[in-house]
Amino acid sequence: MAKLLYGERIGASAVLSVGCSAVIFDETGEKILLTRRTDNGRWCIPGGGMEAGESAEEACAREIREETGLEIRVVKLIGIYTMPHRIIAYADGNRWQIVGLCFIGEVMGGKLGLSDETTEVGYFTRAEIAQMDVMEHHFERIDDALANQAAAFIR
Numbered sequence: 083m084a085k086l087l088y089g090e091r092i093g094a095s096a097v098l099s100v101g102c103s104a105v106i107f108d109e110t111g112e113k114i115l116l117t118r119r120t121d122n123g124r125w126c127i128p129g130g131g132m133e134a135g136e137s138a139e140e141a142c143a144r145e146i147r148e149e150t151g152l153e154i155r156v157v158k159l160i161g162i163y164t165m166p167h168r169i170i171a172y173a174d175g176n177r178w179q180i181v182g183l184c185f186i187g188e189v190m191g192g193k194l195g196l197s198d199e200t201t202e203v204g205y206f207t208r209a210e211i212a213q214m215d216v217m218e219h220h221f222e223r224i225d226d227a228l229a230n231q232a233a234a235f236i237r
Contacts, residue, residue, distance in 0.1 A: 083121055083122045083172070083173050084119070084121050084122050084170055084171070084172050084173075085122065085170070085171055086168055086169070086170060086171075086217070086218060086219070087168070087169050087170075087171050087177075088167055088168050089167060090167060091166050091167060092166075092167060092168065092169050092179075093165070093166040093167070093168070093169055093179030094166070095169070095177065096169040096177040096178050096179040097176070097177065097178055097179070098178075098179050098181065099131055099132075099178045099179070099180055099181070100131070100132040100138070100141075100180075100181045100183065101129060101130060101131050101132065101180045101181070101182045101183070102129050102130070102131075102132055102138050102141040102142035102145060102182075102183045102184075102185065103126075103127045103128060103129025103130075103142070103145070103182065103183075103184050103185070103220075103223065104127065104128060104129060104142050104146055104154060104156065104184070104185045104186065104187030105127055105160060105184065105185070105186055105187065105223065105224060105227035106128070106146070106152070106154065106186075106187045106188070106189060107186075107205075108205040112207060113205035113206055113207055114127075114205065114206060114207075114208070114211065114224060114227070115127075115128065115150065115152075115194075115203065115204070115205050116128075116203070116204060116205075116206055116211065116214070116216070117149055117150060117199075117200040117202070117203050118200060118201045118202035118203070119199065119200065119201075119217075120198065120199050120200060120201055121172075121199075123201070123215070124215050124216065124217050125211075125214050125215060125216045125217070125220075126216065126217045126220050127184070127220050127223055127224065128145065128146050128149045128150050128200075129142065129145050129146070129149075129182075129184075130145040130148070130149070130199075131145075138156075138183050138185075139156045139185075142154070142156050142183070142185050142187065143155075143156065143187075146187060147192065148197055148199070149197050149199050149200050150192075150194055150195065150197070150200070150203055151192045151193050151194055151195040151197070152189050152191075152192040152193075152194055153189070153190045153191040153192040154187035154188060154189055154190060155187065155188045155190050156185045156186075156187055157185065157186040157187065157188050158185060158186045159183065159184075159185055159234040160184040160185060160186060160223060160226050160227045160234060160235065161183075161184050161223065161226050161234050161235030161236065161237060162181070162182070162183055162184075162234060162235070162236050162237070163180070163181070163182035163183075163184065163219065163222070163223065163237050164179075164181050164182070164237070165179075165180075165219070165237070166179065168219065182219075182223075184223045184226070184227070186227060208224065208225075208228060211224060222237065
């Protein structure tokens with residue numbers, strides 16, 4: 083099970099990892115795609131780790147395809163998230179400080195569905211998301227996407 087751990091510069095006790103995620107709006111532009119994780123049952127923006135030999139854009143598109151079945155085009159960088167006081171700890175003992183790159187993604191094709199990493203998928207309004215068990219750090223990314231700021235956030 084993945085869980086977030088907090089502490090003063092706790093990132094120094096973890097391995098640095100680059101992750102990519104995408105905020106994907108429905109056709110109305112009012113709802114955001116979330117997935118429910120298999121490992122901890124919580125909701126999140128779809129995304130995951132970047133692999134050696136791929137660009138951030140390729141990693142983002144691959145992760146979205148693997149988790150949701152959707153083919154996306156990366157449209158814009160929402161922000162870069164590098165919290166040194168938070169890590170993700172997994173049951174297998176792995177501990178990661180994530181350098182998160184969050185993008186706006188536009189659906190180009192594919193069929194929305196489940197994967198080994200997801201138990202549910204759906205589009206939700208910000209008000210609905212506020213009532214859901216969403217990974218805490220994803221609220222900031224959702225709010226940053228909704229702010230529609232021209233420049234990327236650096237947090």
